[in-house]
Amino acid sequence: MNFFKTFKHDTWVKPYIKQYKGLLITVLLLGLVTSICASALMFTSGYTIDKAATHPVNILLIYVPILLTRAFGIGRPTFKYIERLKSHNWVLRVTSNLRTRLYTTLESDAAFLNEHHKTGDIMGLLSEDISHLQNLYLRTVFPTVISYLLTIIGSLVLGIYNPAFGFFVFLLLAIEVLIVPLASVAIESARRERQKQIKADLYTNLTDNILGADDWIISGRKDDFKNLSAKNISELNTSKNKSKSFRRNRDLFLQLIFAGIAICFIIFTNLTMTDGQEQANFVSAVVLCLFPLSETFIPVSQGYEEWPEYRDSILRLNTLKPVENNLPKQVELDPADFSDIEINNIDFEYDADSPILIKNFSQEIKKGQKVALLGPSGIGKTTILQLILGDLTPQKGTIKVNGHNVQEIQEHREQIFSVLNQKPFLFNTSIMNNVRLGNENKSDSEVKSALEKVGLKNLVESLPDKYETLVGENGSNFSGGEQERLALARILLQDAPVVLLDEPTVGLDPITENDLLTTFFSVLHDKTIIWVTHHLQGIDHVDHVIFMNSEEIEMQGSPHELYQTNKHFNELYKMDQGL
Structure with missing residues (x-):
């Protein structure tokens, strides 16, 4: 039976x-x-x-x-x-x-x-x-x-x-x-x-x-x-x-x-x-x-x-059941034509029994803009990135890229979005192979150029096997900052117009963190960046700051304006800088 x-x-x-x-x-x-x-x-x-x-x-x-x-x-x-x-x-x-x-x-x-x-x-x-x-x-x-x-x-x-x-x-x-x-x-x-x-x-x-x-x-x-x-x-x-x-x-x-x-x-x-x-x-x-x-x-x-x-x-x-593909009709979006991301009054909750995590959140992000998303842990900053990517769907409101619902560009979203998170995974293969994961069609010279831009050329060429050096399991042969730079080189090869940074410097010492952030915003100067962070280190690199609390957007604006006009932001900034 x-x-x-x-x-x-x-x-x-x-x-x-x-x-x-x-x-x-x-x-x-x-x-x-x-x-x-x-x-x-x-x-x-x-x-x-x-x-x-x-x-x-x-x-x-x-x-x-x-x-x-x-x-x-x-x-x-x-x-x-x-x-x-x-x-x-x-x-x-x-x-x-x-x-x-x-x-x-x-x-x-x-x-x-x-x-x-x-x-x-x-x-x-x-x-x-x-x-x-x-x-x-x-x-x-x-x-x-x-x-x-x-x-x-x-x-x-x-x-x-x-x-x-x-x-x-x-x-x-x-x-x-x-x-x-x-x-x-x-x-x-x-x-x-x-x-x-x-x-x-x-x-x-x-x-x-x-x-x-x-x-x-x-x-x-x-x-x-x-x-x-x-x-x-x-x-x-x-x-x-x-x-x-x-x-x-x-x-x-x-x-x-x-x-x-x-x-x-x-x-x-x-x-x-x-x-x-x-x-x-x-x-x-x-x-x-x-x-x-x-x-x-x-x-x-x-x-x-x-x-x-x-x-x-x-x-x-x-x-085991595959996630059902309920995507709408897909559209081709040329990365060169990217203009903006519109987030219109979205609400999101993980299930009916959980509290609403994100409520009535709206934002318009223009091409080339650098946006920082701050706030305490657990208020949904990373969830917003997942909603922008299309991994999650809001219960209310819409997210549009160039006027198209983000769900309509999922088949080729890697042409629009690239992501650098807290712990990028590096495979136990050569440096060249790890970086080329961003775009397998790129030549060796282009891979080397990306590594040079992220500041790894001298390090790599000092190694016995140079660009064929094994990275080790999950990047074990390199420090945390070096791992992030390798992942950044991938992003450069991918060459998507929008880069999502999900606390990529968490756990690093202040000096390494500051150097990395300078590198990030330098090599990605022509990209649209949405950066989730938990403190104000490197905040001067962005054009627009959004500070969230558990209920709403508490404050937003350029770092310079907020520093001049918002007492709470001023206090947080000085505290973070040790002033």
């Missing part, structure tokens, strides 16, 4: 079985032929030995069995090799589609990925669930279907010769390929579920702990950090050892069942196939042909046992 219920509304497994059904059928037939060749090889070998032992009058009497022995001996590894190629080709095609689909699904919700998913869950999706679906085919679907086909074909063949014996063998094989596998699922299901839960917890805990390793060290709790996951790891190892013990005992039982089937074949052939010398030559051949089939029947229980893991992966993947 759980099996059919799992696939009732599945959209991650069934579609690809239908899409590649031709190749799937080929794989199953090749697997079936491989097993038949293995069995036939033992049959012809046994018959040839028996026939040769009776001193045939003419060697030609065993010539055909000898040829068949050679043919099946060659056919078995050949078909096995082709079956492996085809099955892995099938699986790789499917998993390639699955990984692409998973990326597309997560990418469609990229702006809020961390809000909807834990980092450990994302790692589990990428490293566990797709691999589980791959194993579902290789270790469960293929072996099970082939073993069932062999059970039916073998029982029918025996049934034609002796119906009672054919039915008896069918019952014994049913124990091998159905009863014991189902019992394995029942016994191991809870244990496997617990193992999967422990793994998921380890992913989440280890991710949290590694990202927060500095805090553990600073707090002097190094031993606690090392031992934090020890209990889970110990429990996981204990559970896995129990599973291994169960599998050893189960496989021994299956071998004993198979040995019982072999004994039954010996008894049956001696009772029914010894009326004459010609029949007697088939006795050992019939019994021998049975043994290679154990390699097909016994792994079925292992495949069944792993089904709970596959089921959980299928269910988890089916809960």
